[in-house]
Amino acid sequence: MNKTETYKQYLEQIENQSFQFLYELVNINSQTKNAHGVNVVGKKCIDLFALLGFTAQIFPSKIDPTYGDYVFLTHQGKSKENIALVSHLDTVYSEQEEKSNNFFLREEGERLYGPGVCDIKGGTIVIFMVLKTLKEKNPQLFEKYTWNVFLNAREEEGTDEFAERAMEFVNNETKAVLVYEAGGEEVNGSNIVTARKGVARFYMETIGRQAHSGTDHHRGANALLELAHNIVKIEQETCYKKGLTFNIGEAQGGIAINRVPDHAYCYIDIRTKTQQDFDYAVDFIHKFAGKGIVKSRSGDFKCQTIIRQMPSYPCWPENPSSDKLANIFVKAGQDLGQQIHPKPRAGASDGSFFWQIAPTVDGLGPIGANDHCSIHKPEEGKEQEYIIKSSLCERALLNIIAIEKWLQQ
Known part of the structure; x- marks a missing residue:
């Protein structure tokens, strides 16, 4: 059995467990201003990544302590070389909006609907699946590098404070910054993000x-x-x-x-x-x-x-280092029979803060759509946020192969 098949089989083994973790996160309201909910999600993420040996640093906001805490998770490797994986804890949906639109977890065929399932809690679970698989099936690579997971508490509203904290971890030893906003489905594949407005x-x-x-x-x-x-x-x-x-x-x-x-x-x-x-x-x-x-x-x-x-x-324009990293994901996709299309995206993300320091690519989470949408009225062309369930393993495998290719250059 080759390495790719080994990874694929292991991801399939942990898929149900990973979905259970995702259900737990989505079932917690963590609208940006709901500090308690944001911190509960943060604590669950700390416990989840502790299973892989990650330690946590928690930073309350100095600007406005009524918001939730930023969470930075680290697994120290043998080398100072490091990889940053970025997600966030907050969503845009208030508890009232969820209730009034009856917006809770539901499954319809290949789609899993729920508040934040696409933006970005599904991405957090992809990070977990990637790191767990590397730890178990490629321990030599996993132990060589330092892995940092950044979890923003105020991404949906925007905050300079998170980026300032993150810069304490991102440096000239950072090999890549990988951001796990959802990827977008296309007719002939899916996309990842190489630039943002x-x-x-x-x-x-x-x-x-x-x-x-x-x-x-x-x-x-x-x-x-x-x-x-x-x-x-x-x-x-x-x-x-x-x-x-x-x-x-x-x-x-x-x-x-x-x-x-x-x-x-x-x-x-x-x-x-x-x-x-x-x-x-x-x-x-x-x-x-x-x-x-x-x-x-x-x-x-x-x-x-x-x-x-x-x-x-800040602007994250198209640039050679992001393009080079994105091309590795394209090649990894080709190895897996996936068509990956790098492209700019207009929506904001924390990736905009890092591209000048280290090669940065976004849109690496599961395939999904309807971010920030809570209304379920398909007869009016309105549908809620969702992910494609099979993309959880699919994108995790893509990330694993791409990360290996990038680090072994």
């Missing part, structure tokens, strides 16, 4: 002056109108040719129909392909700060805009 996010607030909409309308300065002017200007900057998009994802203002609103706000999401466009977009939004254009009809008050930049993800 940069993401900048802002909170924009407009301040006006309230007034009675009848007797004192002339004294009011409409903050909602000021915000509307800003939103139109912002949305007009979208340029698909450049891959530059501005999206107002949430906006609100005013509290009563018969009052001129003195307060309004929105959240802005920006995606860019290049650092040059990223810098331009950030500067563009900051220019809205200060006095606005809407003023009271009486002329003695003018609205103003306040800008607060939120955590962002």
Whole structure:
């Protein structure tokens, strides 16, 4: 029996156990702001990887301790050379959303549905399956290298704090950074990720002056109108040719129909392909700060805009080192009869922080779809997040073969 068949058979042996671990993680609500749920998932991951001899370092947030803890797991090897495997503990779904949409674990044929099963708890289980198989079936390679597993507690909202912690582990001895967001199914195979857009996010607030909409309308300065002017200007900057998009994802203002609103706000999401466009977009939004254009009809008050930049993800452009690593996954796929297609992806991930330090590839988790979707109304074309069950072993095997090829170059 060759080595690939040995790995395949072992993965099949641990498949049921791995699914049980996945069920446990998915059944815990770990929406980003649910610190207790995030920490319960973190503790279960610590216990899971302890089975492989990993030790844990837990880092509470220094910026906002109301969030869950970051978890960093390490298995020290004989060499300082190391491999980083990246996942996260949080999901986007609140407990209320799960209940109102009846979004819980369910199986339909080859699909397993559930909150976070695709983004990214299935990826965490793939990491476990990869490392467990290497430990048992290729102990010489497993013991040679140091393995680090990074589990972000705030990936869905974004945080610079996680990357700063991770940089304590990623260095010039890091052979690769592997990120386990889900892979995407394609007609003739599946994909992995070699580049991602940069993401900048802002909170924009407009301040006006309230007034009675009848007797004192002339004294009011409409903050909602000021915000509307800003939103139109912002949305007009979208340029698909450049891959530059501005999206107002949430906006609100005013509290009563018969009052001129003195307060309004929105959240802005920006995606860019290049650092040059990223810098331009950030500067563009900051220019809205200060006095606005809407003023009271009486002329003695003018609205103003306040800008607060939120955590962002830097651009991860296509680059030679990521492409070289991705090509190893393509070759590993060919050996296994899998067609693997490296490509950029627009969504954000923690891989954006590492590509300049070490070769980085993303999308290495199970094959899945409908990330961040909780509504099950197939008659309306709406379906919940899921993974393809057979892809758990399939992607684990792909990772094992690719990691071996990469380290044996």
